[in-house]
Amino acid sequence: MRNRINLLLRTIKNNKKVIENYFFMTLLLVLNSFFGLLIYPFIIRSLGKDTYGIFVFASTIVNYFIYFISFGFDLYGVRKISENPSNTAIKSVIVSKIFSTKIYLEIISVLVFSILLFLFPTFKKNIDIYIICFFMTLVNIFFPTWYFQGIQKMRVVSFIQLFFKILSLPFIFIYVKESSDLLFFTIIMISSSLLGSFVAFFYLIKIENLIIRVFHWKNVYDYVKESSYFFYTNIANMSKTETIKLIIGIKYGMGDLAIFDLAQKIISIPMILLSNINGALFPKIIQNFNIEYLKKILNFERLLGLFAIISVILLGKFAIRIFGGNSMELAYPLSIILSFTIFIFLQTGVYLYLILIPKGFDRSVLDNQIIAFISIMIFILLGINFFNSIFVLPICLVLSGIMEIIYLRYKIKKEKLLYNE
Incomplete structure (x- = not known):
């Protein structure tokens, strides 16, 4: 002991x-x-x-x-x-x-x-x-x-x-x-x-x-x-969430945009506790890149992501009633869908900011965001064409995140940066 x-x-x-x-x-x-x-x-x-x-x-x-x-x-x-x-x-x-x-x-x-x-x-x-x-x-x-x-x-x-x-x-x-x-x-x-x-x-x-x-x-x-690769990466990354807000405001109205904003605020509660883990580790990883250490971080953040999803499912409705009232209850199912982006955010954060960027793979970071941006645009175009529902948009965001994880795992395995198999 x-x-x-x-x-x-x-x-x-x-x-x-x-x-x-x-x-x-x-x-x-x-x-x-x-x-x-x-x-x-x-x-x-x-x-x-x-x-x-x-x-x-x-x-x-x-x-x-x-x-x-x-x-x-x-x-x-x-x-x-x-x-x-x-x-x-x-x-x-x-x-x-x-x-x-x-x-x-x-x-x-x-x-x-x-x-x-x-x-x-x-x-x-x-x-x-x-x-x-x-x-x-x-x-x-x-x-x-x-x-x-x-x-x-x-x-x-x-x-x-x-x-x-x-x-x-x-x-x-x-x-x-x-x-x-x-x-x-x-x-x-x-x-x-x-x-x-x-x-x-x-x-x-x-x-x-x-x-x-x-x-x-x-x-x-x-x-x-x-810094141009980081610029293109930021623009592509930002365009995903901000474009969704624009579409909601224009297509569904400012009221629905306020509801979506509340859903985002709800998932920000677990997000604020988790999102800076990789940012805080970034300076240390730059100075000392350790594969075994990174594997432990990756597994730990997977557990944290799952815990965040469960937390939103159990406590989200209660939080929305307190902050938004009964008229904003649509934010609850939206927040559940958006909670999966926390898990995705943590995983992609390790791949990007603790592995690829410290190793100088700036181009791969950009490629990842291009894939994410193109995929979400395709998902949105297909989604709003077949379904007239605000729920299509956060689902598209989650699907785009899954595409990011698939690409990043492929790239890291190919370059043998973390996985040797």
Whole structure:
């Protein structure tokens, strides 16, 4: 017994940074998810599901631009910083080049977004909501979560997020009372995120002592080229879930989009506890790639995925009644279907972020997302053509994930990265 305790203590000591990084990365997701769930019953009853659906739809549109501006740097940046965690000069160059590139991408995004606003009547109807939501793109620039993940100081991000989310609560409860207050709600949500991003940027300069400057676009081309696979991967990955939201909003209405959003929030409860495991392990795997260690991680995460599915089945209906009320009960079967994506997410996360990326198989990561994107588009086209039901869309998402697992297992076996048989 004493030997087991000593082994456990040694394991904790040897993985102190990993455990700390995982804890604060998870805490960050807990804060975001819990905050959304905390205000959800109040917001859905104050604004109504159709009005709240407008906010979800606007956020979905803006997410395309956020992923474009990210350009895969969230993964690429973590890898670069993890390789140079103590060199301030090198870190300053890395952050400056990524910051500069995102500024240029932001300018392109503003131009494209402006054209969309004046071309499509859908955007003109609630143009003020779309414009305010678009300011979230600045958060991606000034709040480099990837940097803090790379230096394994995610506690800083968590504390900043916690402070500004708590600060926003009284404003939400005071100024959001009815459907006409959607503008106030949007301003409060975006402003709290923006303020947090500016504080994080200030922390980089004053506490981390980074010298951040803007490079000419010609001097950042190497970073754009090296991170291009991650960019294509992110775009393909994001397109799966965001396209589903767009289809629901356009084909089934903003009310059904709000119900789907609640289903996603329900599965986020187990997801927040599990999704950052691979992210926390990523810096350590980069420094020490161990096959036996990875096999244990893979088997452990399979059990966690199954546990997450069972949890949603047993507790999902109760959670939906609390947060959404009887009018949102359709979210329960949707959440059960979506819970299978947690299992898929954990498995593909090990294959991608702990095996292929550390070994430099960036092209395979892109190929996987291309397969996932093409497959989900085919499934959706076939599904909505034969079945006029919102359930078709999350089922397509799960089937696409299964296609990912099949491809990734094939690739890893072929390259003998994990399996030798």
